[in-house]
Amino acid sequence: xxxxxxxxxxxAVILEALRSGKRFDFRSLEEFRDVKLVVGSEVGTAICxxxxxxxxxxxxxxxxxxxxxxxxxxxxxxxxDLSPMANVANEHDRLGSKGMELIxxxxxxxxxxxxxxxxSLCIRAGSEIWKVRVDVRIxxxxxxxxxxxxxxxxxxxxxxxxxxxxxxxxxxxxxxEYEKAPVPLNIYHMPICTTIGLLDKGQxxxxxxxxxxxxxxxxxxxxxxxxxxxxxxxxxxxNLVLTTKQIxxxxxxxxxxxxxxxxxxxxIIKEDRQERSAFKRPDGFAIxxxxxxxxxGTAASRQxxxxxxxxxxxxxxxxxxxxxxxxxxxxxxxxxxxxxxxxEDELLAEQLTTIQNSVGQxxxxxxxxxxxxxxxxEVEEVNxxxxxxxxxxxxxxxxxxxxxPSEPVVNTKMVVEEEAxxxxxxxxxxxx
Amino acid sequence: xxxxxxxxxxxxxxILHYLLFHGNNHVNVSxxxxxxxxxxxxxxxxxxxxxxxYGINLRGDKRLxxxxxxxxxxxxxxxxxxxxxxxxxxxxxxxxxxxxSKTGDFFRLDIGTAEYAMINFxxxxxxxxxxxxxxxxxxxxxATVFDSTPRTEAELTCVDDEKRARGMGQLNGGYMFKVSIxxxxxxCYLYFVQVSLNHCRRLISPSCKILLTLGNFFKFEITxxxxxxxxxxxxxxxDIIKIHDILVKSELVTDEDExxxxxxNNYTRSV
Numbered sequence: 246x247x248x249x250x251x252x253x254x255x256x257a258v259i260l261e262a263l264r265s266g267k268r269f270d271f272r273s274l275e276e277f278r279d280v281k282l283v284v285g286s287e288v289g290t291a292i293c294x295x296x297x298x299x300x301x302x303x304x305x306x307x308x309x310x311x312x313x314x315x316x317x318x319x320x321x322x323x324x325x326d327l328s329p330m331a332n333v334a335n336e337h338d339r340l341g342s343k344g345m346e347l348i349x350x351x352x353x354x355x356x357x358x359x360x361x362x363x364x365s366l367c368i369r370a371g372s373e374i375w376k377v378r379v380d381v382r383i384x385x386x387x388x389x390x391x392x393x394x395x396x397x398x399x400x401x402x403x404x405x406x407x408x409x410x411x412x413x414x415x416x417x418x419x420x421x422e423y424e425k426a427p428v429p430l431n432i433y434h435m436p437i438c439t440t441i442g443l444l445d446k447g448q449x450x451x452x453x454x455x456x457x458x459x460x461x462x463x464x465x466x467x468x469x470x471x472x473x474x475x476x477x478x479x480x481x482x483x484n485l486v487l488t489t490k491q492i493x494x495x496x497x498x499x500x501x502x503x504x505x506x507x508x509x510x511x512x513i514i515k516e517d518r519q520e521r522s523a524f525k526r527p528d529g530f531a532i533x534x535x536x537x538x539x540x541x542g543t544a545a546s547r548q549x550x551x552x553x554x555x556x557x558x559x560x561x562x563x564x565x566x567x568x569x570x571x572x573x574x575x576x577x578x579x580x581x582x583x584x585x586x587x588x589e590d591e592l593l594a595e596q597l598t599t600i601q602n603s604v605g606q607x608x609x610x611x612x613x614x615x616x617x618x619x620x621x622x623e624v625e626e627v628n629x630x631x632x633x634x635x636x637x638x639x640x641x642x643x644x645x646x647x648x649x650p651s652e653p654v655v656n657t658k659m660v661v662e663e664e665a666x667x668x669x670x671x672x673x674x675x676x677x
Numbered sequence: 678x679x680x681x682x683x684x685x686x687x688x689x690x691x692i693l694h695y696l697l698f699h700g701n702n703h704v705n706v707s708x709x710x711x712x713x714x715x716x717x718x719x720x721x722x723x724x725x726x727x728x729x730x731y732g733i734n735l736r737g738d739k740r741l742x743x744x745x746x747x748x749x750x751x752x753x754x755x756x757x758x759x760x761x762x763x764x765x766x767x768x769x770x771x772x773x774x775x776x777x778s779k780t781g782d783f784f785r786l787d788i789g790t791a792e793y794a795m796i797n798f799x800x801x802x803x804x805x806x807x808x809x810x811x812x813x814x815x816x817x818x819x820a821t822v823f824d825s826t827p828r829t830e831a832e833l834t835c836v837d838d839e840k841r842a843r844g845m846g847q848l849n850g851g852y853m854f855k856v857s858i859x860x861x862x863x864x865c866y867l868y869f870v871q872v873s874l875n876h877c878r879r880l881i882s883p884s885c886k887i888l889l890t891l892g893n894f895f896k897f898e899i900t901x902x903x904x905x906x907x908x909x910x911x912x913x914x915x916d917i918i919k920i921h922d923i924l925v926k927s928e929l930v931t932d933e934d935e936x937x938x939x940x941x942n943n944y945t946r947s948v
Binding site for chain 1: 851
């Protein structure tokens with residue numbers, strides 16, 4: 246497919262507006278669009294949107310053999326996919342010039358700026374290293390694609406935790422997340438990209454241009470820098486000749502942006518870590534789905550807006566969703582809970598407390614202790630929940646409610662509904 | 678199983694869309710039945726509804742649905758109102774096309790379909806063999822589809838049967854856009870709804886108050902193509918920006934008071 250060509254009248258109006266400092270989205274020339282950043286419930290995933298641009302990044306790691314040139318260094322691979330979903334001009338599984346530019350720049354910013362400590366990804370020099378893979382998926386395109394992709398990738402890398410390993414004499418042990426806490430990557434700094442459009446041979450700058458604006462502009466410059474005011478990458482998309490002053494101005498703008506966004510990323514990561522350490526299951530991308538689809542309700546035919554059904558208060562929602570989540574997550578809860586293990590844990594805990602008491606003021610900082618108490622807590626939680634589930638299931642009645650008035654829905658052949666009520670539309674109601 | 682779920686979700690989405698976006702249409706939602714591709718229309722149609730419209734195919738004497746949508750019927754005509762973004766050319770539709778190239782006697786136009794559309798240079802008012810219309814790549818014209826045979830390029834014309842333009846032809850100046858991306862800004866985020874053709878149809882329907890309300894505040898020209906493109910022109914760029922904003926955002930607004938408030942708000946707003 247092709248993108249509809251830019252018309253003469255569009256270009257004229259957009260340029261006229263830009264020259265007089267106006268934009269079609271009511272921004273000023275030096276104003277950024279809103280950035281929205283969400284980390285997933287799975288570690289190492291993030292979605293970032295800047296205006297209508299939307300990118301998802303996912304990080305994964307596997308053990309591989311290092312190259313003979315760098316036997317003690319981990320590898321970071323970046324994979325970009327520009328799907329036709331984002332822009333009709335994109336072809337499936339083919340990057341094209343735009344995709345190549347994007348992937349090269351991402352490699353430059355994330356890998357070549359050495360923001361990630363690759364030495365710590367080495368397990369056994371010369372034979373085993375961690376190979377970290379960053380998958381970047383472009384979901385929607387509307388200008389500043391590199392900014393969005395870079396931010397998503399950096400957030401995902403910050404969010405990611407690789408499994409813990411221990412070295413034995415002849416083999417390596419990889420622990421699951423329940424045995425030993427996973428290890429986050431060592432990230433020295435966060436390079437943040439800023440796209441700055443150039444107008445009138447660089448005399449005017451248009452910050453964060455949308456796709457249409459970018460098509461009318463003379464070119465753009467991308468500055469990647471971190472909050473320590475270091476420039477990590479500088480890329481100019483067209484061959485405009487810029488003066489040092491112009492470039493300095495762009496870099497200054499980018500630095501202010503980098504500081505602000507670094508704070509956003511760190512606060513999101515911190516919040517997520519806190520939730521996880523408190524054994525809360527983070528919402529993840531669930532909050533990106535509108536409650537409009539999640540909850541059910543009827544709408545009058547003349548209702549102006551989407552029927553805004555209020556989300557149920559947090560507590561009740563959690564109790565609805567938690568059982569299934571924990572069952573999937575915790576291997577202990579599969580089948581019946583082993584009573585012996587609980588007893589063992591209790592015994593151990595008792596022993597530890599006695600030891601602690603005897604030692605007095607000296608704090609016991611044994612890993613085993615925390616792991617065990619964690620496990621105990623988990624087991625208790627699951628027990629409680631399972632009991633709750635068994636009781637409630639008898640009382641519960643699954644009600645499927647369809648959107649819209651009931652009559653026309655019944656008229657159309659909806660055999661599907663009885664067989665497979667989709668999860669999003671099923672609402673469980675407790676009858677008391 | 679999976680597919681069924683998807684279909685089900687899709688159906689619900691469809692109903693939802695109709696509830697949301699067809700609020701002020703003449704069709705009453707509770708009387709509406711929604712069909713999916715592959716369904717056969719069994720409803721007893723009014724007497725001899727021999728004219729079959731968009732989204733329905735005849736297979737023997739069965740009326741087979743080819744597009745998902747709501748069934749509409751009127752005086753012996755049956756068609757499906759389909760909620761789509763992609764325009765499929767139909768004879769008699771007025772569309773806005775972008776000139777992409779010139780080949781021999783034809784101009785090649787982009788009207789948002791899979792194939793390019795063609796227009797002969799003689800199909801302009803006052804055009805003769807010597808006096809050809811002067812169109813450049815990137816110009817836009819407002820034209821009627823007069824031949825839309827499947828699997829061929831659609832052919833357009835800028836004159837009616839009497840060789841009169843009647844508003845058709847090149848659109849000079851102004852700003853053209855496609856109503857395509859609309860953000861539902863509620864308690865949720867990162868959610869986009871793309872609706873275009875519907876909004877265009879709604880804008881030009883006589884019962885729609887959007888343009889009338891806009892006209893009370895702004896002085897502007899507008900051309901709405903059935904292919905989802907809208908061209909507007911006003912005396913200042915500010916006005917163009919404001920009108921553009923209202924037209925894009927008015928998609929979900931069916932309440933008149935809310936609409937007036939929105940227009941008023943944009944009118945006093947500084948760009």
